[in-house]
Amino acid sequence: MIPQEIIKAKRDGGMLSAEDIASFIAALADGSLSEGQIAAFAMAVWFNGMDRDETVALTLAMRDSGDVMTWPDMDRPVADKHSTGGVGDNVSLMLAPILAACGAAVPMISGRGLGHTGGTLDKLESIPGYDILPSAARFSDIVRDVGCAIIGQTGEIAPADKRLYAIRDVTATVDSVPLITASILSKKLSAGLGSLIMDVKVGNGAFMQTPDEARTLARSIVDVANGAGVRTSALITDMNQPLADCAGNALEVANAMEFLEGGKTGTRLYQIVTTFAAHMLVNAGIAATLGDAAGRVVDALASGAALDRFGRMVHALGGPADFAGNWRAHLTRAPVVRPILAEREGHISAYATREIGLAVIGLGGGRQHPDDVIDVRAGFSGIVPIGTRVEKGEPIAFVHAKDEAAAERGAWHYAASVTISEQAPTNAPVIIETIS
Numbered sequence: 001m002i003p004q005e006i007i008k009a010k011r012d013g014g015m016l017s018a019e020d021i022a023s024f025i026a027a028l029a030d031g032s033l034s035e036g037q038i039a040a041f042a043m044a045v046w047f048n049g050m051d052r053d054e055t056v057a058l059t060l061a062m063r064d065s066g067d068v069m070t071w072p073d074m075d076r077p078v079a080d081k082h083s084t085g086g087v088g089d090n091v092s093l094m095l096a097p098i099l100a101a102c103g104a105a106v107p108m109i110s111g112r113g114l115g116h117t118g119g120t121l122d123k124l125e126s127i128p129g130y131d132i133l134p135s136a137a138r139f140s141d142i143v144r145d146v147g148c149a150i151i152g153q154t155g156e157i158a159p160a161d162k163r164l165y166a167i168r169d170v171t172a173t174v175d176s177v178p179l180i181t182a183s184i185l186s187k188k189l190s191a192g193l194g195s196l197i198m199d200v201k202v203g204n205g206a207f208m209q210t211p212d213e214a215r216t217l218a219r220s221i222v223d224v225a226n227g228a229g230v231r232t233s234a235l236i237t238d239m240n241q242p243l244a245d246c247a248g249n250a251l252e253v254a255n256a257m258e259f260l261e262g263g264k265t266g267t268r269l270y271q272i273v274t275t276f277a278a279h280m281l282v283n284a285g286i287a288a289t290l291g292d293a294a295g296r297v298v299d300a301l302a303s304g305a306a307l308d309r310f311g312r313m314v315h316a317l318g319g320p321a322d323f324a325g326n327w328r329a330h331l332t333r334a335p336v337v338r339p340i341l342a343e344r345e346g347h348i349s350a351y352a353t354r355e356i357g358l359a360v361i362g363l364g365g366g367r368q369h370p371d372d373v374i375d376v377r378a379g380f381s382g383i384v385p386i387g388t389r390v391e392k393g394e395p396i397a398f399v400h401a402k403d404e405a406a407a408e409r410g411a412w413h414y415a416a417s418v419t420i421s422e423q424a425p426t427n428a429p430v431i432i433e434t435i436s
């Protein structure tokens with residue numbers, strides 16, 4: 001069918017064949033479709049949706065618009081994880097080296113901050129010299145030698161998604177489950193994965209606000225990725241408070257290093273990282289049961305093997321050779337660090353988590369315009385979990401800023417995002433549901 005007939009068929013609620021979807025996406029990628037045609041197609045999908053077969057076809061066509069990696073002589077299972085994004089979500093920084101230390105190969109293609117959420121690439125760029133865009137050959141060599149490499153989406157990876165995403169962004173068609181599914185998976189499947197786990201976040205710091213929305217997206221991604229031949233499961237996890245005890249780029253790298261050194265046990269972050277790692281080891285066929293997998297994860301952390309993999313990855317990608325042992329000397333610190341004090345006594349009972357993400361951006365730790373340069377030092381540390389009992393005047397966090405005025409604004413924004421109540425809140429689970 002010619003493009004306008006494909007758009008009309010979807011506009012009228014019809015089903016598209018895999019051939020029609022492939023020809024439309026090929027024309028989108030080679031520049032022969034106008035922006036108007038692409039926007040009309042996206043809006044028709046937004047209104048009328050796509051079933052599983054159509055979404056699989058869209059995902060594969062977008063994946064095949066660029067380079068697709070293969071690992072013909074790889075002696076380890078190739079696995080990855082993707083998060084829909086949140087605040088203080090630095091899980092990928094620990095998961096990739098843990099999985100590498102446990103015998104998987106992790107070619108992780110990550111993104112920058114989107115909206116109020118932080119991005120793994122922006123965090124890694126706080127490490128001096130770290131190259132987020134190596135050549136495909138170097139990326140592949142590092143994954144083979146070290147076991148993991150975290151890099152960005154080059155122009156050769158799913159270019160159809162790049163064009164479609166830019167048009168969706170300005171035509172109110174981002175929030176469509178089949179379009180989000182195909183967008184995320186086209187990039188992930190370009191890495192030639194054998195298995196994938198999705199972290200679908202839900203809550204006031206996530207894009208999905210309700211468990212039902214999160215479940216629908218998780219189900220779609222799991223069904224489509226499995227339909228495309230990649231063994232995939234999803235966990236729906238809580239994002240009603242920052243996940244790490246900090247938010248901000250260099251601060252989250254520091255937090256990851258402390259985690260890999262054996263700190264942070266007993267935290268919500270520890271529960272998420274170790275649970276995801278265990279599921280990934282089972283999905284990849286490295287461990288037979290979640291119990292066996294959990295033991296291997298604990299060993300990878302206790303032995304220092306995961307920390308060592310992280311250090312080797314950083315060095316292989318251009319960062320300091322001694323980063324794992326000497327990271328404090330390499331991460332820059334903001335010139336102004338001030339405590340934020342509790343305005344009353346009681347229990348921390350809620351966070352306006354999205355506002356904390358926006359406060360990081362306000363400090364310069366995220367972008368307000370696409371070409372903004374990020375201040376990687378900016379953010380908040382010492383964030384206490386919901387349920388913590390605090391006294392009036394006690395620090396509930398620390399603001400890291402470039403000057404006193406920015407620190408004052410950031411501290412105000414943060415304090416306005418915290419609710420302190422007399423009553424202790426009930427404990428919400430971190431992992432809400434597993435979809436497999």
Ligand code: URA
Nearest residue numbers: 174179180181183184
């Ligand atoms: N992240 C993506 O990569 N694509 C979407 O459509 C939404 C989030």
